[in-house]
Amino acid sequence: MIDRERPVSEDELNAYVDGELPADRREAVAAWLADHPDAAATVAAYTAQAESIRARFGAVAEEPVPERLTLDHLLHGGNSSRRWTAMAAAAVIAFAIGGGAGWFVRGAASANASGLDSVTADALDAYKLYVVEVRHPVEVPGSERAHMTQWLSKRLGYAQHIPNLESLGLKLVGGRLLPGPTGAAAFYMYEGASGERYTIYCAKAGAPETALRYKGGERYSAFYWVDDQRAYVVSGPAERDRLEKVAKSIYEQVDKSGTRKS
Amino acid sequence: MATFRQGVEAAIPALRRYARALTRNADSADDLVQDTLVRALRSEHLFHGGELRSWLYTILCNLNRNRLRSLARRPVLSPLEEDDAPDLAGPEAGGRDIARALATLAEEQREALLLVVLEGLSYREVADVQGVPIGTVMSRLARARVQIKSYLDGERPALRCVK
Numbered sequence: 343m344i345d346r347e348r349p350v351s352e353d354e355l356n357a358y359v360d361g362e363l364p365a366d367r368r369e370a371v372a373a374w375l376a377d378h379p380d381a382a383a384t385v386a387a388y389t390a391q392a393e394s395i396r397a398r399f400g401a402v403a404e405e406p407v408p409e410r411l412t413l414d415h416l417l418h419g420g421n422s423s424r425r426w427t428a429m430a431a432a433a434v435i436a437f438a439i440g441g442g443a444g445w446f447v448r449g450a451a452s453a454n455a456s457g458l459d460s461v462t463a464d465a466l467d468a469y470k471l472y473v474v475e476v477r478h479p480v481e482v483p484g485s486e487r488a489h490m491t492q493w494l495s496k497r498l499g500y501a502q503h504i505p506n507l508e509s510l511g512l513k514l515v516g517g518r519l520l521p522g523p524t525g526a527a528a529f530y531m532y533e534g535a536s537g538e539r540y541t542i543y544c545a546k547a548g549a550p551e552t553a554l555r556y557k558g559g560e561r562y563s564a565f566y567w568v569d570d571q572r573a574y575v576v577s578g579p580a581e582r583d584r585l586e587k588v589a590k591s592i593y594e595q596v597d598k599s600g601t602r603k604s
Numbered sequence: 605m606a607t608f609r610q611g612v613e614a615a616i617p618a619l620r621r622y623a624r625a626l627t628r629n630a631d632s633a634d635d636l637v638q639d640t641l642v643r644a645l646r647s648e649h650l651f652h653g654g655e656l657r658s659w660l661y662t663i664l665c666n667l668n669r670n671r672l673r674s675l676a677r678r679p680v681l682s683p684l685e686e687d688d689a690p691d692l693a694g695p696e697a698g699g700r701d702i703a704r705a706l707a708t709l710a711e712e713q714r715e716a717l718l719l720v721v722l723e724g725l726s727y728r729e730v731a732d733v734q735g736v737p738i739g740t741v742m743s744r745l746a747r748a749r750v751q752i753k754s755y756l757d758g759e760r761p762a763l764r765c766v767k
Binding site: 399403411416417581 | 609612613616617618620621624625634635637638639641642643645646647670671674675701702703705706717718720721722726727742743745746749752753756
């Protein structure tokens, strides 16, 4: 026999709407609602809410999946023409970060600084392009640090010092050679415990020396500086405090390594 | 490995739907899904069986909370009002109402309600995704529905004030 007298709790009304009640209790609640029009109206309102939500957003799952969200694209980065599209898109984003978003470098109006902006844009392109790379984020794995140092020092024409960021919980994934604005650039990638990635981009710069500067976006941000005509751009997730720690550690290590005398 | 990727691939349309409702902004939603997929593919070794869909929703919710935290720190960069702009909410007034109503919820209430009514997850699965007891999920749902109801009721004073 259905128990019409047992009171129905707020949680049970919700569970009734969501079909989470056991069958016998479900019948009891249905019977109880027949005698309680206020509660029945609440149930009707909650059911209508759920229907509006499904009506409003349900069709999104029927839309074709954009190419950038396909596994093929995410795993293989697409063919070369798609890669260039990604590069172009990344460049737009980098410019948006610098210009449109109102975080443009403070006092960076000089010609030298605008040269540095293009280095930063290149670095953010590289960050955006490779940080999502699942299978081939780097050319040389971090386990071959000595070989990588030697190789990239030779290709860039000046000694490379690959910073150690283990104390900040970041492991060296590896590095790769990239085209820079005036010759070769080195690109190093680090990864933290929850998969977050940081990169260092190092290239020759027109400017002689600058202070540490910050460029922030919604999803990515960068610290960059020039030391002895070498530009360093440290890119990472938008969380500024951690990026600043990472950048300062790199700044100190590069400074101490004495590359500027080489 | 093939089945893992097939499972991820099969979940993409639902992840897009969930992200769209969660952020109410098409671009932010797809960015969120992209980050979720990248994180999932990279962390395949961390997935030890179980419900793949719940695992993906968990990653998505965590990334979304990070996103909201960084938006909160830099309000200049985030035109928040854009997320609920009428033109994004569709032409029908009913759709606009429910999207705005969702915007008034606390994040964990919105996550829970949408997982249940839009994604069809059980209370047990939502508890796993949010890492809380089932009782907490139920109180989040209850509060979300009361809030939406009072928002929608308040939106239509003409229907109520008939003195």
